[in-house]
Amino acid sequence: MQKDTSPTSTSSSGGGRIRHRKRSNEVIPEVSKANGSGQLLVNDKSKYKSMLIRAYSSVWMIGSFVLIIYMGHLYITAMIVVIQIFMARELFNLLRRAHEDKQLPGFRLLNWAATSIIFAISRNTMFIWHFFFTAMLFVYGRILSQRLVNTVNSDKVLYRLVSSLIKYHMVVCYSLYITGFIWFILTLKKKMYKYQFGQYAWTHMILIVVFGQSSFTVPSIFEGIFWFLLPATLIVINDIAAYIFGFFFGKTPLIKLSPKKTWEGFIGASVTTIISAFMLANIMGRSQWLTCPRKDLSTGWLDCDPGFLFKPESYSLLGWTPHWFPWKEISILPVQWHALCLGLFASIIAPFGGFFASGFKRAFKIKDFGDSIPGHGGLTDRMDCQMVMAVFAYIYHQSFVVPQSLSVEMILDQILMSLSFEEQEALYRRLGEVLQQGIQRMY
Numbered sequence: 001m002q003k004d005t006s007p008t009s010t011s012s013s014g015g016g017r018i019r020h021r022k023r024s025n026e027v028i029p030e031v032s033k034a035n036g037s038g039q040l041l042v043n044d045k046s047k048y049k050s051m052l053i054r055a056y057s058s059v060w061m062i063g064s065f066v067l068i069i070y071m072g073h074l075y076i077t078a079m080i081v082v083i084q085i086f087m088a089r090e091l092f093n094l095l096r097r098a099h100e101d102k103q104l105p106g107f108r109l110l111n112w113a114a115t116s117i118i119f120a121i122s123r124n125t126m127f128i129w130h131f132f133f134t135a136m137l138f139v140y141g142r143i144l145s146q147r148l149v150n151t152v153n154s155d156k157v158l159y160r161l162v163s164s165l166i167k168y169h170m171v172v173c174y175s176l177y178i179t180g181f182i183w184f185i186l187t188l189k190k191k192m193y194k195y196q197f198g199q200y201a202w203t204h205m206i207l208i209v210v211f212g213q214s215s216f217t218v219p220s221i222f223e224g225i226f227w228f229l230l231p232a233t234l235i236v237i238n239d240i241a242a243y244i245f246g247f248f249f250g251k252t253p254l255i256k257l258s259p260k261k262t263w264e265g266f267i268g269a270s271v272t273t274i275i276s277a278f279m280l281a282n283i284m285g286r287s288q289w290l291t292c293p294r295k296d297l298s299t300g301w302l303d304c305d306p307g308f309l310f311k312p313e314s315y316s317l318l319g320w321t322p323h324w325f326p327w328k329e330i331s332i333l334p335v336q337w338h339a340l341c342l343g344l345f346a347s348i349i350a351p352f353g354g355f356f357a358s359g360f361k362r363a364f365k366i367k368d369f370g371d372s373i374p375g376h377g378g379l380t381d382r383m384d385c386q387m388v389m390a391v392f393a394y395i396y397h398q399s400f401v402v403p404q405s406l407s408v409e410m411i412l413d414q415i416l417m418s419l420s421f422e423e424q425e426a427l428y429r430r431l432g433e434v435l436q437q438g439i440q441r442m443y
Helices: 045-073 073-093 115-119 123-152 156-167 171-186 193-214 214-222 226-249 264-286 333-348 351-363 380-400 408-418 423-443
Strands: 010-011 019-021 251-254 257-260 314-318 330-333
Touching: 019 333, 045 073, 045 408, 073 123, 073 193, 073 214, 123 156, 123 171, 123 193, 123 214, 156 171, 156 193, 193 214, 193 380, 214 226, 226 257, 226 264, 226 380, 251 264, 257 264, 257 351, 264 333, 333 380, 351 380, 408 423
Parallel strands: none
Antiparallel strands: 010 019, 251 257, 314 330
């Protein structure tokens, strides 16, 4: 019999023993030719079938999204939570090794199975749900705590209960995390240390990626649905336009990480996105439901003064257009100029989130993160650019849109968000005394 001389085996100099490199039993799915062959869409013979599948999925996704937007802020936040659950599931599944997980007491939880929470929680899934619940409680507790207080401030008993829970929110989250940390140490198994610590680090990385962006997305929703809806819509438009332009005209490859991306699709999508940003801002900016901020967790209709950004300004076209042109002036919302910046980022910078995801998938030799959306892959495949855009939209809003100087409205909001009911009463009495003293001095 011929000896194995492959690089996977080496001879020991002492006893002639042959040592074989340990091979993983993990089955890595093959990358389809559509993803790895570098074939452009314009040359793909099955492109029309793929386009129909993607179009069908896009229609029901957009329809569901519009319905949730109509239902309001709280339902949009719930949608974000559901998306995060599925994203975490898809990302954890990348490194699942079933043959090793079965040997680790309680550790499969760090590798996740989202459906297990829906149907039955087994001992093997408790670990990941512990860290997931802790991360969710920490992030959403910090974001929604004061709005929850504002919702229940009419009921004194419930108000005091909620205020007490919020006061000890950090202690509860830290205690839960330390409990999971000690639990992890106690489940360490000999000869599996490297793998277990790798999975522990992987768990934390995924939770940071998934929940990190929510600390920007959810506040944008409550600042006004406009600041969530417009950036998210621009990413969808950019993605659809890039696909269409690449489908019909794409001939010049854009980047090796994504062989189907073309310069024609990138440029066409950029122009379409920037124009759409300017036009959509005018349409969305006229709806109080989209522009008014929400200070609590109620679902009622909103009525507010949206501010000067959403009040139209007229610009004369005399001298700029021929005499036969029907419109002599145009009405533009100031927020439309900000929308151009969002459109520019969505078309030029945000796609690099997709390029990053493409490189990530190539590293693991997979085509998509999942198969929950026919023709699109998994939810993570749809959210790669959205996460980059959500962070930018929040930072841009806080830096360039929110006024830096204090106003009566901002001070009142801080009072309602930061002071307890008793403290607000004390402040009210104190202000009354100060005003009374000022009136006496005047007269």
